[in-house]
Amino acid sequence: MKKKLLILGLIMMMALTACGGKKATDEEKKKLNEYAEKLEKDADGIFKFKFDEEKGTFDMIIPETTQIINLDSLRENVETYSNHISEKIGEDFEVTVYYEDLKDSIIVSGKNGKIEKDNTEDFFKEHKDRYKPNSYETDDSYYKFEGAEISREKYTGDKIVVLKMTYKNKSNEAMNPWISFITDLNVVQDDGSTVVNLQDASGSLPSSYGVSASDILSKKIKPGAEIDLIVGYKLSDDTSDVKIIDLWSEGDKFEKIYTIN
Numbered sequence: 001m002k003k004k005l006l007i008l009g010l011i012m013m014m015a016l017t018a019c020g021g022k023k024a025t026d027e028e029k030k031k032l033n034e035y036a037e038k039l040e041k042d043a044d045g046i047f048k049f050k051f052d053e054e055k056g057t058f059d060m061i062i063p064e065t066t067q068i069i070n071l072d073s074l075r076e077n078v079e080t081y082s083n084h085i086s087e088k089i090g091e092d093f094e095v096t097v098y099y100e101d102l103k104d105s106i107i108v109s110g111k112n113g114k115i116e117k118d119n120t121e122d123f124f125k126e127h128k129d130r131y132k133p134n135s136y137e138t139d140d141s142y143y144k145f146e147g148a149e150i151s152r153e154k155y156t157g158d159k160i161v162v163l164k165m166t167y168k169n170k171s172n173e174a175m176n177p178w179i180s181f182i183t184d185l186n187v188v189q190d191d192g193s194t195v196v197n198l199q200d201a202s203g204s205l206p207s208s209y210g211v212s213a214s215d216i217l218s219k220k221i222k223p224g225a226e227i228d229l230i231v232g233y234k235l236s237d238d239t240s241d242v243k244i245i246d247l248w249s250e251g252d253k254f255e256k257i258y259t260i261n
Helices: 002-019 026-043 071-088 120-126 177-184 213-218
Strands: 048-052 057-062 094-099 108-111 114-118 135-137 141-152 159-169 185-190 195-197 226-234 241-246 255-258
Touching (some): 026 048, 026 057, 071 114, 159 177, 177 185
Antiparallel strands (some): 108 114, 141 159, 159 226, 241 255
16 A cells, blocks of 8 residues: 555656646745746846746746847846745746747756756757857857948958957967957858858958058967957958858857848
């Protein structure tokens, strides 16, 4: 008899686990709904929030047309929200993040201030149209992209794309930011059928950009320092998108697109 009761108890525990998160008391429901309303107001329409009483989860919902620029921010939000809930409302409530039109595809979830499941990389690899990264980071360097514009080479008059960004030296030694950029990233044009590696034109930018060939060859940035970095690339055509991609995975890990036409 005891054995049967033990098995029944295990089955009930498994069933409860499969149903989702923790069952909330009336007071916890009230506080969770109030917290969701506050977060949604602060988000100003960028995200939606709700406490799903049936599943027992606190949901951060991304509208279908929203593009994410920083995957780490999603993880940090889950840690922050779940930590607040754990400390101020009750422990073991799961915070989940998903797109409004893809409710069954949980991107990241966590509870008690810690990440439990993290599918961010796989999800946005499958749904590239929803990921619009604005920065790229390696062990030694950090790049935050500020924009792009079309100009002309100082000597030939050929059309170039000028890329503006903030560069930070994360290493323990002085680094040349232009060499770091070409070591970490590649700039291409993609017309849908052909990908063309663009030719660097940073040494022949118009003088108004304040970049000299000597800077590119010799300027070094101290560890921990940040500068405004400008690079230029000669366009292969006037209409195709310009893409900044990580060099090693050829865009699987990072891709930043600028439309130039």
